[in-house]
Amino acid sequence: MNMKRFDVIVIGAGSGLNVANAAAEKGLNVAVVEPGPMGGTCLNRGCIPSKIIIHAADVAETIRNSEKFHIKSRLISIDFKSIIREANKIVGDSAKHIEEGIKGSENFTLFKEYARFVGERRLKVGDEVIEGDKIIIAAGTRPMTPKIEGLDKIDYMTSDEGLKLEKLPKKLIVLGGGYIACELAHFYSAMGSDVTIVQRSDHLLTKQDEEIARKFTEVFSRRINVLTNHTVEKVEKKNGQYALTLKGKTKKISGDALLVAQGRISNADTLDLEKAGVKTTKEGFIKVNEFLETSAKNVWAFGDIAGIYQLKHSANLEGEYCAQNAFGGKKVKVDYTAMPFAIFTNPQIAGVGMTETELKEKKIHYKTGRYDYIRTGMGKALKDYDGFVKVLVDKKKEKILGCHIIGTDASSIIHEVIVAMKNKNNVKTITDTIHIHPALPEVVERAFLNIED
Numbered sequence: 431m432n433m434k435r436f437d438v439i440v441i442g443a444g445s446g447l448n449v450a451n452a453a454a455e456k457g458l459n460v461a462v463v464e465p466g467p468m469g470g471t472c473l474n475r476g477c478i479p480s481k482i483i484i485h486a487a488d489v490a491e492t493i494r495n496s497e498k499f500h501i502k503s504r505l506i507s508i509d510f511k512s513i514i515r516e517a518n519k520i521v522g523d524s525a526k527h528i529e530e531g532i533k534g535s536e537n538f539t540l541f542k543e544y545a546r547f548v549g550e551r552r553l554k555v556g557d558e559v560i561e562g563d564k565i566i567i568a569a570g571t572r573p574m575t576p577k578i579e580g581l582d583k584i585d586y587m588t589s590d591e592g593l594k595l596e597k598l599p600k601k602l603i604v605l606g607g608g609y610i611a612c613e614l615a616h617f618y619s620a621m622g623s624d625v626t627i628v629q630r631s632d633h634l635l636t637k638q639d640e641e642i643a644r645k646f647t648e649v650f651s652r653r654i655n656v657l658t659n660h661t662v663e664k665v666e667k668k669n670g671q672y673a674l675t676l677k678g679k680t681k682k683i684s685g686d687a688l689l690v691a692q693g694r695i696s697n698a699d700t701l702d703l704e705k706a707g708v709k710t711t712k713e714g715f716i717k718v719n720e721f722l723e724t725s726a727k728n729v730w731a732f733g734d735i736a737g738i739y740q741l742k743h744s745a746n747l748e749g750e751y752c753a754q755n756a757f758g759g760k761k762v763k764v765d766y767t768a769m770p771f772a773i774f775t776n777p778q779i780a781g782v783g784m785t786e787t788e789l790k791e792k793k794i795h796y797k798t799g800r801y802d803y804i805r806t807g808m809g810k811a812l813k814d815y816d817g818f819v820k821v822l823v824d825k826k827k828e829k830i831l832g833c834h835i836i837g838t839d840a841s842s843i844i845h846e847v848i849v850a851m852k853n854k855n856n857v858k859t860i861t862d863t864i865h866i867h868p869a870l871p872e873v874v875e876r877a878f879l880n881i882e883d
Contacts, residue, residue: 448746
């Protein structure tokens with residue numbers, strides 16, 4: 431068998447394409463291995479389609495809530511199928527455009543196959559075996575399937591299918607209380623579904639700052655049935671209806687659709703990594719060092735499959751460092767300073783830095799500043815009675831340790847804190863900056879000005 435050899439093999443066409451492009455620009459011969467559409471989880475099954483449909487949900491909620499601004503309106507109808515189809519057409523066209531670009535480049539060879547290692551830097555892709563001088567693994571994650579009696583005997587949705595469903599469920603049951611579960615619950619509820627979330631913990635979004643998460647759970651529960659402190663013991667499907675047996679205050683629930691969103695697991699287990707000498711963690715992610723090197727020579731890994739942060743912007747950041755460390759000559763440690771996140775629910779949540787719980791666990795002395803949206807001019811105009819900004823700083827009130835926001839446009843107004851932390855990281859960067867009155871970022875400034883003595 432003639433074996434094809436490449437300078438670089440990139441497994442995964444999400445953020446992996448950033449590294450593939452960097453290699454191709456250096457004139458290297460690059461193989462891209464990706465069985466699915468180009469663009470990875472974010473483009474095809476994650477942040478891009480979800481934000482397109484969630485914006486439609488936000489518009490629907492704006493119409494429903496217009497009367498609190500003394501504007502009477504009526505939501506006449508929602509073309510659910512068109513919302514879903516438009517989102518998927520946008521991402522489909524983008525993926526197709528990326529694939530055409532790869533196929534049209536003389537430096538790229540695309541293998542639309544699953545990959546498995548058969549030796550050191552040697553892969554079987556479909557019926558072919560290929561070798562690479564350098565291998566980049568960016569093969570991502572997939573939805574996790576929890577061990578629940580009866581679940582393996584029925585059809586159900588994961589987040590993948592939840593973004594493509596063309597018929598609106600009357601009653602949707604969501605298993606999970608993380609950001610994916612909450613974003614999709616927000617969307618389906620705004621579209622008109624009767625949504626129930628089943629969550630094991632006593633509040634949603636347990637990985638976020640606890641004060642923020644508990645406030646979110648309170649607000650979210652006003653329009654969505656949130657069953658906290660409940661676990662699912664059994665799932666059945668009869669006559670098109672899902673029947674769930676629960677352990678908790680509520681014993682039985684039913685619905686015509688079931689969405690399972692209880693986290694994601696690494697795709698590392700699909701690659702036969704042991705044959706390449708690539709080690710994984712006990713959680714199943716690929717082990718990498720501060721340069722994104724794996725335990726195997728000339729093999730790097732980054733993005734969700736490495737499990738450091740499972741965010742698109744963190745994968746893009748790692749991709750830049752991976753390209754530098756693989757092809758740039760001088761190795762550079764990845765700088766994760768001020769890695770932010772946002773959750774596009776209603777209300778929105780955003781954060782950067784450590785939570786109060788993490789500071790307590792690490793026994794770091796800190797001070798807190800807090801300010802409510804409604805105490806600002808724009809907060810009053812928006813009638814945002816629930817939103818607030820919480821900041822965490824060192825005991826000298828000089829360094830920013832964290833900032834967490836719940837409320838209108840949280841994903842946007844967090845950015846001045848991100849910039850401040852990434853650069854001088856001084857509280858005065860915020861407090862000495864003139865903020866436009868009465869623009870919404872005033873609430874961030876006032877939270878910093880309101881730090882406890």
